[in-house]
Amino acid sequence: MKITELKVRLAFVFTLMGSSLSFAAGSLNDDDVKYLSELRDKALKSDLAYQILESLTTEVGPRMAGTEGDARAVAWGQAKFKEIGFDKVWIEPVTFKQWHRGVETAQVLAPFPQPLVITALGNSIGTGEQGLKGEVIHFKTFADLQKAEAGDVNGKIVFISHKMEKTRDGSSYGQAVASRSRGAVEAAKKGAKAIVIRSIGTDSHRVPHTGNMNYQDGVSKIPAAALSNPDADLLINMLSRGKPVELGLTMTSNPGGEYTSYNVIGEIEGSEKPDEVIVIGGHLDSWDLGTGAVDDGAGVAITMAAAKIVAQGKRPKRTIRVVLWANEEQGLHGAKAYALAHKNNILNHITGAESDFGAGPIWAIDWSSTNKQEPIIDQLVSVLNSIGVAKGKAKSTGGPDLWPLRGLGMSTFSLRQDGSDYFDLHHTADDTLDKVNPEHLKQNLAVWSVFVYAVAQVEGDFGHGIDYSK
């Protein structure tokens, strides 16, 4: 309630101020722009982001929220911030319910007995140790399941085979992910005993993609798993014979107790306006199957390293706050806790961006709907176009962990990475360090160093109280 009132008032204030201050509020002086090129070139030579990423994946590895790996990651994050030389390092609690994976096996029982490679979707209940069996009913899309008659689905195992396409911007994810996030509820409403989906992923390896799924009050909970892409292809080929296909599924996944993890925060203090902060970061948790190199070790490493690169040079006016967000994967728990804890200081949050789309090169910078961000974007692009960065669109999401702060009216930028290969690895055992191109990481580091210096240094701000619903 308070927040809403604040947003309305701020929107009014900034509307009044907007036009007269538009130049001063949004752009750097010539010396600063020149300095951005120095920062860019320095970062392009630095392997600091790779070193941090190697450290996180090697010394911590899998760090699913609520596990021992999570606790080790929190300790690692604090130690790494200190080792690198951040001015302030602290943690803020984030409490959520644990989820345990357990055993996960599946096999075709008839007509062609074969093992299948599956993984339980995050949050799924188990089948019990005895497992369950059922005839498969196949839908090509989530929409087809929605249209199905309950009589056809009742007592069966739903299989959705929708295949995600590769895109640079990840736009195919939103459509494909419905079968993962909403499939179990839709299938259960029609009486299904379980659901297996084709992995939400673009690879062709026997490494299924996990990821969070949801239940709904009043709808019975059924087990939900993902097949690897080759296993989904196999199941389709079996079904094409026209004979009933019977699956066996055993999953001992189960919910755990309440757990408190932490957002791990490090600051490089601003020289003139230390209370005004630029929020950057990546999420510290990963899924459990891989070592979380691209999701989101890369984001953690790039943003920690960028703040350090900036700190090694001229100190910008504002404070750079790097937040390693807790438990993004299971519902933005760290991001929500942060927004709740800091809502009364929201006006001190000048702007922000998250790196959470892998380790591909950045090709554009987007901004949120305030036109106060455009002048600095033009200056950034003038420095970064030589390394492949173009001016994007007024479509910034800021990254998942900034959604709660956007909800409080904070502006965001999006440093958009090439995600063509991201969904080959996303949420799989294959998300490991070898998949990261060190040269791409340097490009990311250069863009982030330039970006964060610029927005920490610029006179004026980017507006607040933005209505993202427009």
Place this chain on the structure above:
Amino acid sequence: MKITELKVRLAFVFTLMGSSLSFAAGSLNDDDVKYLSELRDKALKSDLAYQILESLTTEVGPRMAGTEGDARAVAWGQAKFKEIGFDKVWIEPVTFKQWHRGVETAQVLAPFPQPLVITALGNSIGTGEQGLKGEVIHFKTFADLQKAEAGDVNGKIVFISHKMEKTRDGSSYGQAVASRSRGAVEAAKKGAKAIVIRSIGTDSHRVPHTGNMNYQDGVSKIPAAALSNPDADLLINMLSRGKPVELGLTMTSNPGGEYTSYNVIGEIEGSEKPDEVIVIGGHLDSWDLGTGAVDDGAGVAITMAAAKIVAQGKRPKRTIRVVLWANEEQGLHGAKAYALAHKNNILNHITGAESDFGAGPIWAIDWSSTNKQEPIIDQLVSVLNSIGVAKGKAKSTGGPDLWPLRGLGMSTFSLRQDGSDYFDLHHTADDTLDKVNPEHLKQNLAVWSVFVYAVAQVEGDFGHGIDYSK
């Protein structure tokens, strides 16, 4: 003994006959050569090989020797030969010891606890259900292990990190595979309690490569496993910190009892010399992790389909015998049983070739050391160079399952496939149908159809009693 005498006598006979019959003995007439082009073009339009491969991988899938999948594959092979319309179909027994895989898990226990993805090497003993623990000692190559002092290795877990390089002809395999086949013996001689090797494979996925390993009488048996390539990279990064790295390893693999499988054989009878046979085929068994699409479903499918393509047209003079070899993977058991059963008819085996290097396009044809094979090679290449096939070298191995027949003096050809990607998949869970390019399979089918018609039709033979030791 008998065989050796036979070889000596035959070598003498053929040396006498060789020169005067060299043209008639080795080449086709113009009509036949013209017909080869028709066969090529017909095969290039056929998806029969893909259909057979889809059937084998879908309806049988994993078929490790001695498993239920093996028995299903034998039934499938007989049924498929009959369905396709082979003139004769039969099975010949092949007896060997089973090996069971069981559970296989590994983890770094210290200093950075993380799970590792491993697979037991074929034939390895287990660790017992309680598992074992030990400090890792790292060798970059098998040769380094050979040079090591027993005192340094004693009581530890040996890790060999040699990385196999990609090559078109697979020549890097021979060098890399020593750590798999001989590593356990060498490590055990120096007192190691287990060995883990980097997978003998060229991919970067969390799918470790299994494959057979050997023990040696008088040397204690220790468990042997392969790490996926990303896991081997991770272990190296951990070791680079200079602290002791402790591994935990649990494998319940164990030897089984005696099992009888079968070579499955189908014939297209020759029109004039039905007792003279051309032996082609692939091996029917696979490892258990994948569905054996490229190893060696492709070879099975290509050679079955090629015989069928030939049978649909003009019937060649000699019989085409397609042998689906039993248990190649665990020691050429089917090939050895066949050679033993047919050794007294070895002179009726005019020549042979196996397809067992995946599903990449064929780029050359090799021959064995008799120059009687060269005239037909020149004719084959004149028909096949338009689809990428060149004249190879006098270096034919014939394929693993023809080694015992080579040992009896039979000539061989090698239709050499591009294996650049073969070791990405070889012996992994990733060996699945989606990895096979249907167009490459058509090219293979065209080459094999032309080849097998030509050698079944040609006047004279290719010599016998070849001394492969030269």
